[in-house]
Every structure is written in C-alpha cells, then in structure tokens.
Amino acid sequence: MNEWVGLLAACSVAYTAHSTALTRACLRAARADETEAGTDTVSVVVCIKDDAEHWPAWWAAMKRQKWPAGTEVIAIDDGSNDDLPVLLEQAAQEELPFAFSRHRLEGTAPGKREALRYGVEQASGHWLLLTDVDCLPAGPAWASEMIAGRPEHVAAVLGVSCPQDQPAATWLSRMQALDAQYIMRSYVGWAQRGKPYMGVGRNLAIRRSAFPGFSNAPATASGDDDMLIQALASADASSIAVAAHRAAHMDAAMPTSWSDWLAQKRRHWTTAPHYKAADQWRLAVPKVLRTAALLSAILAVVVHNSLWITGGLLGCMWLNELLNFRSITKAYQAPDSWRNRGGLLPFWSAWSAWIALTLIWKRQDKRQW
Numbered sequence: 001m002n003e004w005v006g007l008l009a010a011c012s013v014a015y016t017a018h019s020t021a022l023t024r025a026c027l028r029a030a031r032a033d034e035t036e037a038g039t040d041t042v043s044v045v046v047c048i049k050d051d052a053e054h055w056p057a058w059w060a061a062m063k064r065q066k067w068p069a070g071t072e073v074i075a076i077d078d079g080s081n082d083d084l085p086v087l088l089e090q091a092a093q094e095e096l097p098f099a100f101s102r103h104r105l106e107g108t109a110p111g112k113r114e115a116l117r118y119g120v121e122q123a124s125g126h127w128l129l130l131t132d133v134d135c136l137p138a139g140p141a142w143a144s145e146m147i148a149g150r151p152e153h154v155a156a157v158l159g160v161s162c163p164q165d166q167p168a169a170t171w172l173s174r175m176q177a178l179d180a181q182y183i184m185r186s187y188v189g190w191a192q193r194g195k196p197y198m199g200v201g202r203n204l205a206i207r208r209s210a211f212p213g214f215s216n217a218p219a220t221a222s223g224d225d226d227m228l229i230q231a232l233a234s235a236d237a238s239s240i241a242v243a244a245h246r247a248a249h250m251d252a253a254m255p256t257s258w259s260d261w262l263a264q265k266r267r268h269w270t271t272a273p274h275y276k277a278a279d280q281w282r283l284a285v286p287k288v289l290r291t292a293a294l295l296s297a298i299l300a301v302v303v304h305n306s307l308w309i310t311g312g313l314l315g316c317m318w319l320n321e322l323l324n325f326r327s328i329t330k331a332y333q334a335p336d337s338w339r340n341r342g343g344l345l346p347f348w349s350a351w352s353a354w355i356a357l358t359l360i361w362k363r364q365d366k367r368q369w
Contacts, residue, residue, distance in 0.1 A: 041071065041126050042070070042072075042127045043072050043125030044143070045131075046076070046133055047076045051082075051134060053082075054133045055088075058133045058135070065142060066141045067098050068144055071099070071125070072098060073100050074122050075103070076105065076116070079107065112224065116224060120211060127146075128206045129146060130205070130206070131203055131250055132252070134252060135251060136164065139249070146203075146243050154241045156206045156210070158187065158240060158241070158243070159203030159250060160249050160332065161200045161202040162184075162250075162332070162334060163177055163180050163254045165337070169337060174341045175348060176254045178325070178348050181325065181328050188242050195279070195282070196232075197226070197279040197283075198275075199225050199226065202250050203248075203249070204229075211228075226274075227274065230279075262358075318343070322345070326339045
C-alpha cells in the first residue's frame with residue numbers, strides 16, 4: 001500500500017513540476033517576443049448587469065490608460081435595474097481620449113451571450129478586447145500589452161486575471177489567490193504547448209476578422225468565452241498567443257463570502273463538460289492524482305498503521321506544491337504576500353472536490369448567471 005502512495009505522490013510531484021516549468025518558459029518567451037505596437041485599432045467590449053458600484057473605479061482606470069490610436073470603448077447595459085444607466089449617460093457627456101458608446105438591452109436570456117454578441121456587432125476595431133467592469137488593469141498600457149506586435153496568424157491572445165490584492169488577507173482571499181494561480185498555470189501552460197482550451201472573459205483579445213461567433217447550443221451558466229477559444233483552437237489556419245506578463249494583467253474583484261464564491265465556481269465549472277474529451281482528460285489528471293494519493297494514504301494508515309511513512313510521502317508532495325506555487329507567484333509577479341499560500345493546497349483540493357460533488361446533485365440557479 002505504501003508503494004502505491006509513493007507512486008501516486010511521485011506522479012503528482014512530477015506533473016506539478018512539469019506544468020510550472022512550462023508556464024515559466026512561456027512567460028520568458030512572451031517577454032522576449034514583445035515588440036512595439038503597430039497600427040491595429042482596439043474595441044473594448046464590456047457587458048454590465050446591475051454592477052453600478054464597480055463602474056466609477058473601472059471608468060477612471062479606462063480614462064487613465066494609454067490607448068492605441070482609434071480605440072473605442074463599448075459598454076452594454078444588459079437590462080440593469082440599478083444606477084448604471086445614469087452613470088453611462090454621464091460618461092457619454094465627458095471629453096474622452098477614445099470613442100465611447102453605450103447600449104441597453106432588455107429581456108435577454110440569463111448569462112451574457114446575447115449582450116456580448118450585440119457588443120461585438122457594434123465593434124469596428126481590428127481587435128476585440130473583452131473584459132468585465134469589476135476588473136482593473138495592472139498597467140497603464142493594458143491594451144497595447146495585449147496586442148503588441150501580434151502576427152496575422154494570431155487569432156486570439158489569452159490574458160491573465162488575478163484577484164485584486166487585499167491588504168488584510170482573509171482565508172477566503174488566500175484560497176482565491178491559490179485557485180487563480182493554479183488555473184492560470186494550467187491554461188497558460190497548455191496554450192504554450194499548442195493545446196489551448198479556455199480563456200478568461202475578464203481579459204481576452206480576439207482578432208475581429210477571426211471572431212468565430214457563438215454557437216446556437218443552449219447557453220451555459222458560464223463559459224461563452226471558453227467556447228470561443230475552443231472554436232478558434234479547432235481552426236487550422238489560426239493560432240492563440242498568451243500575454244501573461246504583469247503589465248497585461250487585469251485584477252478582478254472577487255466574491256466577498258464563501259457562499260458567493262461557491263456559486264461563482266459552480267457557474268464556471270458548468271463549462272467543463274463542453275470541452276473536448278482530450279481537454280477534459282488533461283484537466284482531470286492532476287485532480288485524480290491528488291485525490292488518489294490522499295485516499296491511498298488514508299487507507300494505508302487504517303490498514304497498516306504506517307503513519308510515519310505515509311505522512312512523510314504526503315509531506316513531500318505538499319512541500320513540492322508549496323515550492324512550485326512560490327515559483328508561480330514569482331513568474332506572474334504576484335504580490336509577495338502570496339508566496340506561501342500554496343501551503344493551503346489540501347484545503348483547496350477539498351474545496352474543489354466539494355464543488356464537483358455539489359454540481360452532481362444541485363443544478364445551477366439561472367438567477368445566479
């Protein structure tokens with residue numbers, strides 16, 4: 001039994017180390033390939049529903065940006081019932097360093113697919129830059145950092161979105177940082193290997209001429225952005241790049257309660273069944289390895305009372321994850337306070353398992369979309 005625990009732990013360690021090394025190589029390549037921005041224009045599309053509280057900070061950040069010439073910002077009010085229409089009207093009266101238009105939709109289906117489709121139809125820029133109103137750019141030239149010097153065959157650029165750093169960290173914010181970093185390591189690493197499977201709608205650039213459109217399949221609680229990447233990844237003539245360096249990040253406001261975060265994670269996880277089978281398998285491997293190692297360790301302790309051996313093996317796996325997480329935070333230029341949060345891996349793994357289990361017996365409420 002101890003042999004099995006050791007084997008599973010070793011496999012988990014090797015998989016983690018390989019994923020992190022690949023991501024770090026991607027970040028180095030991204031900085032090395034960076035060139036000056038060309039003459040491409042940008043259309044920023046943001047879809048908003050009942051989120052007036054985040055608009056002032058987001059709008060102020062947009063006005064501070066160093067935009068490429070010809071930039072336009074398109075705000076889609078998806079039937080908001082708060083003060084957002086008034087705020088958008090006020091914004092339209094300002095003198096701005098970019099073109100601004102706002103549009104209101106009524107009676108759309110749950111989710112943001114219809115609002116996003118409408119926003120894309122209004123866009124005229126060479127690039128569509130998608131984001132959310134609860135996100136703030138990490139640098140003053142976010143748009144240029146995302147699209148700078150991209151050759152014609154690049155159809156999309158995957159950006160990174162970190163949680164906004166909180167001066168007074170809580171257990172919730174620590175877990176959210178851990179979750180975000182591991183998600184980034186996964187999709188950035190696989191994109192670098194030529195197997196992109198998702199992007200974050202908070203920070204995603206798509207060349208308008210290559211935009212694949214949305215499928216007519218029933219909408220999911222989340223993941224229209226992911227489905228766009230899935231469609232682009234299936235096109236032989238295009239490629240998908242990554243902008244993972246700090247200057248291209250978008251920092252997102254995160255849910256402030258465990259229940260709200262659980263609802264968000266459930267919403268995001270509804271997309272996974274729509275991925276290609278190969279992508280699902282690649283994403284399942286690390287979770288299966290960790291779960292199998294833990295269950296085997298528990299069984300080894302119960303059956304053989306081998307507490308010291310089992311504890312040592314799991315301790316080595318935990319230490320490897322901690323060191324790898326520190327490496328990830330350094331590569332992504334995350335706040336120094338995040339470095340040791342990889343030590344929360346056992347709790348994060350249990351949380352992920354709980355989300356997966358609850359999705360089996362509890363359907364996602366469309367009112368939470």
